[in-house]
Amino acid sequence: MAIDCISNIPSMPHCPKDESKKLVFDASVFSFQSQIPKEFIWPDDEKPGAGADPPELKVPLIDLGGFRSGDPVATMEASRLIGEACRQHGFFLVVNHGVGAKLLADARDYVDNFFELPLSEKQRAQRKLGEDCGYASSFTGRFSTKLPWKETLSLRYSAKNNSSKVVEDYLVNKMGDEFRQFGRVYQDYCEAMSKLSLGIMEILAISLGVKRSHFREFFEKDDSIMRLNYYPPCQKPDLTLGTGPHCDPTSLTILHQDRVGGLQVFVDNEWRSVRPNLDAFVVNIGDTFMALSNGRYKSCMHRAVVNSQSTRKSLAFFLCPSGDKLVTPPAELVNKSSPRVYPDFTWPMLHEFVQKHYRADMNTLRVFSNWVQHRNT
Numbered sequence: 001m002a003i004d005c006i007s008n009i010p011s012m013p014h015c016p017k018d019e020s021k022k023l024v025f026d027a028s029v030f031s032f033q034s035q036i037p038k039e040f041i042w043p044d045d046e047k048p049g050a051g052a053d054p055p056e057l058k059v060p061l062i063d064l065g066g067f068r069s070g071d072p073v074a075t076m077e078a079s080r081l082i083g084e085a086c087r088q089h090g091f092f093l094v095v096n097h098g099v100g101a102k103l104l105a106d107a108r109d110y111v112d113n114f115f116e117l118p119l120s121e122k123q124r125a126q127r128k129l130g131e132d133c134g135y136a137s138s139f140t141g142r143f144s145t146k147l148p149w150k151e152t153l154s155l156r157y158s159a160k161n162n163s164s165k166v167v168e169d170y171l172v173n174k175m176g177d178e179f180r181q182f183g184r185v186y187q188d189y190c191e192a193m194s195k196l197s198l199g200i201m202e203i204l205a206i207s208l209g210v211k212r213s214h215f216r217e218f219f220e221k222d223d224s225i226m227r228l229n230y231y232p233p234c235q236k237p238d239l240t241l242g243t244g245p246h247c248d249p250t251s252l253t254i255l256h257q258d259r260v261g262g263l264q265v266f267v268d269n270e271w272r273s274v275r276p277n278l279d280a281f282v283v284n285i286g287d288t289f290m291a292l293s294n295g296r297y298k299s300c301m302h303r304a305v306v307n308s309q310s311t312r313k314s315l316a317f318f319l320c321p322s323g324d325k326l327v328t329p330p331a332e333l334v335n336k337s338s339p340r341v342y343p344d345f346t347w348p349m350l351h352e353f354v355q356k357h358y359r360a361d362m363n364t365l366r367v368f369s370n371w372v373q374h375r376n377t
Contacts, residue, residue: 025138026119027151027232039140039147040240046146048264048271048305050238057265057272060085061280065096067203075206082200083207086297089267090285091274094200097281099192107189108258110182111313114153114175115230125153125174130355132156132225133170143359149240149306155226157190160322167226190226193254193317197222200252200283201319208293210330215292221322223347225250231262231304231312242304242312246360248286249350249368250318255282260312266301266362287365288320288347294329295341301362323348343372 023039030036041047060081066074085092114122119137127134129142133156138147155167167190168183175182201215231242242262257263257276264271274282290299306312321327328344342365353368354360 023140024119025140025147025151027115027137027230028119030149031232031234034235036149036234036236036240037147039145040138040149042146042239042241042244046241046245047239048237048241048303053261054264054271054273057089057091057267057274059091059093059274059282061093061095061277063096064094064098064199067199068096068098075203079203079207082203086204086207086285086293088298089265090290090298090300091265091302092283093277093280094196094283095277095280097196098199099196099281103185103188103192104256106185107315108256108313110185111228111230111315113182114228115151115313122151122153124176125171127154132351134174146241146244148243149231149234149237150242150304151230151232153228153230155186155190155228157187157194157222157224157226157317159191159194159220159222159224186226186228189315190224190317193226194222194224194319196254196281197224197252197317197319200254204289204293204297208296208333210332214330218292218325219251219319219321222319223322224320225318227316227318229304229312229314229316231306231314233308233311234306235308237306237308240306242306245301245303245362247299247301247362247364248284248318249288249354249360249364250286250320251288251292251347252319253282253284253286254317254319255284256315257282258313260307260310262304262306262312263314264303264305266303271303286318287368288327288350290365291327291342291345292329294333294338296333296338299365320347320351342369343376345372 062078062081067078082092122135125135127136133154136152158166167187171179171183198216201219202212205212205215234240259276261273261276263274285297285299287299290297326344334340350368358367
């Protein structure tokens with residue numbers, strides 16, 4: 001797609017200010033309505049539709065126990081399985097990941113502590129337009145169509161030395177001291193996710209045949225995003241989506257699902273479901289890592305569906321590099337037969353693009369790359 005200027009990019013339909021004030025997604029009300037607002041009804045070609053569940057995606061289950069204990073044979077087997085998955089669709093599961101059972105249970109349980117509050121209480125942490133952090137009741141303040149049937153609480157996490165309590169401090173500042181323990185749980189959870197991410201990055205480097213420490217060092221001072229997702233029941237689940245079809249613009253996503261299914265991945269021209277597994281994390285490659293791998297590993301389109309009976313909850317950690325890191329593939333992945341696929345960029349550039357100019361979808365990296373190349377000419 002040729003991009004003449006930023007205004008010609010097929011951008012997201014923003015809500016006019018007066019309209020965004022009229023529509024507020026209140027889960028305690030909307031969950032029981034037999035008719036859902038038109039803003040939440042998706043186009044026919046994107047609706048999940050009624051009928052049988054899609055076939056299950058055969059996602060490899062990677063045991064990280066051997067890698068964590070330093071077993072070279074187990075590490076090579078993990079890298080082989082992950083490499084295969086990343087070339088096909090970019091999704092895999094990890095078990096024996098080293099995240100404590102109590103921390104994981106607390107992180108799951110505390111989701112309700114926030115989302116079951118009255119709307120007016122949750123709005124104390126309201127996410128402002130253009131910001132990373134805060135509460136969003138759907139995306140009613142950003143978009144006017146194809147709204148997702150969900151609420152989110154997004155938190156910024158930084159691994160830099162002077163950011164040791166950034167998650168806890170944010171929640172206390174927005175919600176009051178009664179949320180200090182809530183903040184500590186997610187501070188600890190983010191630290192565990194950051195550590196797990198670096199281990200996975202080491203395996204990814206092995207699988208790509210580059211220096212083992214390359215990606216670990218690249219992401220050591222990560223500036224990442226933690227998101228709590230809350231998908232309430234919907235009486236017309238065949239008309240809407242919890243999260244629309246998209247590829248994650250970030251580098252790596254580590255997702256924990258509850259027992260309620262809903263995650264679907266688009267593989268071989270059909271939607272396939274990823275079965276929930278409480279002992280495992282779902283990991284997928286994002287656009288930024290696809291660029292780092294020079295296109296060898298795929299950032300795959302996925303979505304979340306809702307249902308009429310049960311609330312679905314998930315925890316998503318989006319690994320992002322420090323803002324001063326240049327996203328460029330290692331030299332080993334660039335040669336005559338594998339020339340550069342994407343231009344150099346920084347994560348803040350791509351992040352600003354999806355926040356201000358383009359609603360993230362399956363074409364984000366391609367459209368963004370065209371925009372960067374045009375801007376540089």
